[in-house]
Amino acid sequence: MSSIISQPTSEVSYNQGLFFVFSAGVLWSTVGISIRLIEDASVWQILLYRSLALSTFLYFVIRFRSGENPFVQVRRSGLPAAFAGLALVAAYSGGIYSIKVIPVANALLLFATAPFMAAVLGWIVLRERVRYTTWIAILVAIGSIMIMVSGQTSNGALDGTLAALGSAFGFALFTIALRWGRSEEMLPAVFLSGVFTIVIASIICLLMGLPFVLSAGDVSISISMGVFQVGAGLVFYTLGSRTLPAAELTLLSLAEVLLGPFWVWLFLGEDASAYTLIGGALLFVAIIGNALSGMRRKISSVNKL
Numbered sequence: 672m673s674s675i676i677s678q679p680t681s682e683v684s685y686n687q688g689l690f691f692v693f694s695a696g697v698l699w700s701t702v703g704i705s706i707r708l709i710e711d712a713s714v715w716q717i718l719l720y721r722s723l724a725l726s727t728f729l730y731f732v733i734r735f736r737s738g739e740n741p742f743v744q745v746r747r748s749g750l751p752a753a754f755a756g757l758a759l760v761a762a763y764s765g766g767i768y769s770i771k772v773i774p775v776a777n778a779l780l781l782f783a784t785a786p787f788m789a790a791v792l793g794w795i796v797l798r799e800r801v802r803y804t805t806w807i808a809i810l811v812a813i814g815s816i817m818i819m820v821s822g823q824t825s826n827g828a829l830d831g832t833l834a835a836l837g838s839a840f841g842f843a844l845f846t847i848a849l850r851w852g853r854s855e856e857m858l859p860a861v862f863l864s865g866v867f868t869i870v871i872a873s874i875i876c877l878l879m880g881l882p883f884v885l886s887a888g889d890v891s892i893s894i895s896m897g898v899f900q901v902g903a904g905l906v907f908y909t910l911g912s913r914t915l916p917a918a919e920l921t922l923l924s925l926a927e928v929l930l931g932p933f934w935v936w937l938f939l940g941e942d943a944s945a946y947t948l949i950g951g952a953l954l955f956v957a958i959i960g961n962a963l964s965g966m967r968r969k970i971s972s973v974n975k976l
Contacts, residue, residue: 684914689923691911696926698904703775704934705896706767707941712889714768716881719872720890722763724897726865732906733858744859751852752860755845759864760871762841765834773831776932776943777819780951781835783928783958786921787812788843796847808961812954819950861905865897921962925955 709717733741745752769778787809793799820832849857876883885893912920928951935941943951 688911688914689919691907692915692920692923693926695904695908695911696924697930698900698907699927700779700930701934702766702896702900703770703779703931704938705892705900706770707775707935707939708892709771709889710886712885712893713881714764714771715872715875715879716883716885716889717767717893717896718763718868719876719883720885720893721897721901722865722868722872724894725902726862726869726897728898728902729858729862729865729905732902733862741859741862744856745863748852748854748859751848751854752863755848755852755854755857755860756863756867758841758844758848759861760841760868762838762845763864763868765836765838765841769831769835769838771831773828773835774932774941774943774947775935776941776947776951778831778835779928779931780819780947780954781816781832782839782842783925783954784812784816784836785839785842785846786958788840789846792843792847793850797850799850802964804964805961808957811957811960815950815953815957817950818953819947821946856909858905858909916965919962921958921965925958928955 706717712720730741733739733744737744766778766782769781787805790799790801790805791809794801816836820828845860849860854860873883875881915923932941932943936943
C-alpha cells in the first residue's frame, strides 16, 4: 500500500488509472452495507468515529506523499478548501442519514446526480459553459428522480430522499469549491472536512445527549468506513483521476452505483422496487449519454487540430 501511495502521478499509466478509479468505486460501493450493519449508532455518532479514522488516515497519507504537514497545505489552499470541507460535512451527514431510512439503491442513484448539480452550479457561480447534451441529461435525471420518489411509500421516505439530494448537492459544492480554488489536489480539503466533522459531530452529540461510547461492533464498522471505504477509496481515486478524461471518470463512477445495491441484495436481501429500476435506468442513460457525448466532443476537437 505504501508503494502505491508514494507512486508519483506521472508514473501512473492509463491502465493503472483505470484500475485505481474502478477500485475506488468498489470501495465506496460497500458503504451502504456497512451502514446497514450498524446496530445502535446515530448518524452523528457514526460520522464522529468515521471522521476520526478518516482524518488520521489522510494525515499520514498526505504527510507521506508530500512531506508536508496537512494543515500547511490546507492553510495554503485558503478559503476554497474551508468551503469545500464544510460542503463535504453536509454531504457526509445527508448521505448516511439517507442510507439509514431509504433503500440503498435509491440513495446511491440520487448521489449520482451530483455531477449534474455541479454543472449547473458551475454555470451559475463560475460562468462555465454547459453543453447542450448536458442540459438534456439534467432534464432526464430530474424525470428519473421523480419516478423513483413516486414509488417511495415508507416512513421517512421524503426525508431520506431530500437528505440524499442534499448529499449530492454537498458533493457538487465540493467540486465547485475545488474549481474555484483551482486546486488539483482534493486530499487536503477532504482531510479538513474530517476535522470539521469531528468538531461538529462532537458538539451535536453533546447537545443531543448522545453517548460517545458505542458498542465495539459499531465503532469497528465506523472506523473501517473511514480508513478503507472512504479514505483508501479517495487515495485510489486521486492516483487514477489525473490520468483519465473526465468522461471516463464519470462512467467508472457508476461502479459505486451499480455495486452498492448488489451488495445489500446479496448479503442482506434488500431488493429494489420497480420504480427504482425504471428511474435508475433513465438516470444511467443520462449519465452514460452525457459522458459519451463528452468523449466524442473531445475526440472531434483533437482531430480538428
